[in-house]
Amino acid sequence: MARIVSLLTMLACWQAGAGIAGPRLLPAPMAVGAAMLAEARSGALFANLGATLARVIAAFVIAMAIGSALGLWMGRSRLADRLADPWLVVLLNLPALVIIVLAYIWGGLTETAAIAAVALNKLPSATVTLREGARALDPKLDDLAHVFSFSRATWLRHVAAPQLAPYFAAAARAGLSLVWKIVLVVELIGRPNGVGFEIGSAFQLFDVTRILAYSLAFVAVMLAIEIFLVQPFEQHAARWRPSSSRRQN
């Protein structure tokens, strides 16, 4: 209920702002909705959303998989931490734009270069978050695993993964929003389709309506992912916690 009131207030502010600024600078919500509908009818909206979403998923999966493995390794082994930490610091502080431009120069204006550039931007923060998780693993449960000779797979699945789940969810949530923003930049610079490409061409024409139509459509897609994938994952991972300590929604 509170969320709906908040959302309606946002729309009302937008409508009021549109009245003051005029339709060229800030078109009204209805105008943006109509533009979205028109793009949807022509099929262009879904084609571009699909292209962007595919890049987001590919880059996200690669970054999370490598980042989690690397973070776990660095959190568990002091030597690994010392070896990989300087690389991580460099990558963390390299501006996204530099990585993207270099990826396109070295890899050409290809899909591979685009996805690699996005994944590389997300990789260090996922690694850092999972490394924190790995450092916080309970040594008493490791003793248990040792005494009862748990296999490596059993340890990972039944001892480590449940403890890492909150860190993984945090990295996933921060990662999704970061990845899709960087995907737009990658598309703007060197891809012939996708939401970023459309926003780029709308920018050439100062077409604010189309910019808002495309960005809001994609925000809706990401919101759906958060609600239907990330939150259920968190709830599943926290199912063992006594219900009193669970967050009330």
Added chain:
Amino acid sequence: MPRVGVPAALDVRIDGKFFQSAAGKRIPVLSDFALRIETGEVAALVGPSGCGKTTLLRLIAGLDPDYKGNIVKPARGRLGMVFQEPRLLPWRSVFENLRIAAPGAAHDDLDALLTAFQLGDCRDRYPGEISGGMARRLALARAFAVEPDLLLLDEPFVSLDAKLAASLREELALMVERRPVTTLLVTHDMDEAITLADRLILLSGRPCGVIADIGISERRGARPPELIAAIRVEAARRLANV
């Protein structure tokens, strides 16, 4: 019941075990310590808190490789252990806690074990949803689930109220009687030791040394209160003589 000529189930010789203090000083915990336990014997190590009992158990369990000495464990070497806290996997159900520890065991056997420890009703609950006493029972059940060749018990009933501790002790005594297993119990509770063990090994404070070794021949679970009292007096006398 020591048998001549049969190799000991557990043969421990610690020449030296040190702890590094924060100031960098090496503090001896165990030195020139030796212990032999025969196959099927239940031995209790009794000593004051902080005398190095838990350290010794961690060395035997293989959790701490940093010591000088030699530890020979049973040939097949399957280990069951009960820690000072239940130490369960809170995100796995009661049954899964057993299954994960003993992946080779038949599900029927695990269910029978849960029933034997009066946990049948909470098979599918999570550890956070059962009482402290039940969690201890589950920790015991888990140690038996792996059908251990060596059972290590580290003050398994510490910080439980006296009544609950006593009833769990009885249950454990029955279980050990039914499924004989070489057991090393570490405790500072003399009653616990006398109820469960065939052999009392009394320890001094730091560095840890054996003061006395008292055998108990009566069967577990059939020890009259007078006998228990007599052994307690004997142990107190030996402790006072040091």
